[in-house]
Amino acid sequence: MKIGDLATASATPVETIRYYEREGILPKPGRTLGNYRVYEENHLERLQFVRYCRGLDMSLDEVRVLLRLKDSPDENCGEVNLLLDEHIGHVSRRIRELRVLEKQLKEIRQTCGQTRSAEQCGILSELSNTSQEVPATLAKKKGHLRSVHSD
Amino acid sequence: MKIGDLATASATPVETIRYYEREGILPKPGRTLGNYRVYEENHLERLQFVRYCRGLDMSLDEVRVLLRLKDSPDENCGEVNLLLDEHIGHVSRRIRELRVLEKQLKEIRQTCGQTRSAEQCGILSELSNTSQEVPATLAKKKGHLRSVHSD
DNA sequence: GTTGACTCTCTAGTAGCTACAGGGTTTCTA
DNA sequence: TAGAAACCCTGTAGCTACTAGAGAGTCAAC
Numbered sequence: 247m248k249i250g251d252l253a254t255a256s257a258t259p260v261e262t263i264r265y266y267e268r269e270g271i272l273p274k275p276g277r278t279l280g281n282y283r284v285y286e287e288n289h290l291e292r293l294q295f296v297r298y299c300r301g302l303d304m305s306l307d308e309v310r311v312l313l314r315l316k317d318s319p320d321e322n323c324g325e326v327n328l329l330l331d332e333h334i335g336h337v338s339r340r341i342r343e344l345r346v347l348e349k350q351l352k353e354i355r356q357t358c359g360q361t362r363s364a365e366q367c368g369i370l371s372e373l374s375n376t377s378q379e380v381p382a383t384l385a386k387k388k389g390h391l392r393s394v395h396s397d
Numbered sequence: 398m399k400i401g402d403l404a405t406a407s408a409t410p411v412e413t414i415r416y417y418e419r420e421g422i423l424p425k426p427g428r429t430l431g432n433y434r435v436y437e438e439n440h441l442e443r444l445q446f447v448r449y450c451r452g453l454d455m456s457l458d459e460v461r462v463l464l465r466l467k468d469s470p471d472e473n474c475g476e477v478n479l480l481l482d483e484h485i486g487h488v489s490r491r492i493r494e495l496r497v498l499e500k501q502l503k504e505i506r507q508t509c510g511q512t513r514s515a516e517q518c519g520i521l522s523e524l525s526n527t528s529q530e531v532p533a534t535l536a537k538k539k540g541h542l543r544s545v546h547s548d
Numbered sequence: 549g550t551t552g553a554c555t556c557t558c559t560a561g562t563a564g565c566t567a568c569a570g571g572g573t574t575t576c577t578a
Numbered sequence: 579t580a581g582a583a584a585c586c587c588t589g590t591a592g593c594t595a596c597t598a599g600a601g602a603g604t605c606a607a608c
Contacts, residue, residue: 248554248555249554249555250553250554250555259596259597260554260555261596261597261598262595262596262597264556264557265595265596265597269595278604279604280555280556280603280604280605281555281556281603281604282554282555282556282604282605283555283556300595302498302501302502302505303498303545305594305595306594306595307594327506330502330505330506331506333502334499334502334503334506336545337495337498337499337502337545338499339545340495340545341492341495341496341499344454344488344491344492344495345492347453347454347488348485348488348489348492350453351453351481351484351485351488352485354453354481355478355481355482355485394454394487394488394490394491399585399586400585400586401584401585401586410565410566411585411586412565412566412567413564413565413566415587415588416564416565416566420564429573431572431573431574431586431587432572432573432586432587432588433573433574433585433586433587434586434587451564456563456564457563457564458563
């Protein structure tokens with residue numbers, strides 16, 4: 247299987263596959279005489295695992311841990327449970343943060359229901375209100391989950 | 398006011414202030430003879446506006462638009478409304494995505510309630526199940542809102 | 549034999565900072 | 579007044595997880 251075939255089979259861009267190889271997420275495959283990468287079935291399985299985890303918004307570091315655990319069948323899966331619980335915690339916390347954010351934004355939006363000059367715009371003066379605290383989301387350290395905007 | 402004072406007053410790291418200047422978010426301030434930046438009150442106000450918007454998870458591009466609108470008092474604030482509505486849309490969509498994600502993760506977590514060998518771990522085999530679709534979040538294009546993980 | 553699709557490596561760009569390195573300036577204290 | 583500490587300067591590289599391109603080589607079909 248060449249890289250293009252693997253890309254199609256896993257719905258992953260070719261560049262991403264090469265990137266995963268550089269990052270040690272995928273093992274280095276064999277090569278043809280012409281220096282093309284040659285993949286086996288197990289590469290596909292591993293890649294699909296990675297893509298599925300990424301689809302669950304896990305970081306590559308988290309995926310690395312899971313791969314390591316998968317590769318060492320003697321270990322117990324307590325660590326897997328732990329990692330998953332933590333990840334669920336991240337997601338739940340982010341949802342709570344975003345709910346607060348949504349509420350704040352809607353309140354701000356309320357302050358201007360019509361089209362006026364920017365000078366009188368309630369929204370801008372609301373946003374300019376320096377007595378306000380910086381919203382909570384900024385106070386947090388950055389994390390690894392994907393951001394809100396999606397287009 | 399020197400950069401350190403501005404940093405304290407706005408709870409913003411010094412490097413971030415210089416970064417905003419490079420990005421054209423903050424206007425270039427005056428300089429002392431020793432080449433230190435000198436800020437006035439209006440710099441502080443502008444910076445607080447920026448930080449507040451960033452705290453609302455707006456992108457710097459969105460902030461740039463708002464600043465432009467603030468700077469042109471002749472324009473009406475229809476654009477402000479529009480921008481805010483779109484941003485609220487981003488946030489609401491991300492919340493919906495994350496709720497789906499949370500549900501999926503909890504289902505996966507359910508498949509392993511106890512500590513077993515990794516070979517038998519229901520979670521790993523669940524994640525490895527290649528018949529599964531890549532979760533929806535991966536199908537989306539990336540956006541600008543902060544990711545889920547936060548420590 | 550040549551066209552086109554595919555692949556290769558290497559590099560740079562994305563967002564929004566953050567963290568140095570290697571200097572200069574100012575301020576405080578002895 | 580000397581020296582140290584605290585501040586400031588520019589410039590560059592790093593972070594995540596890719597993505598996009600340049601410039602070149604390989605392979606299959608016609």
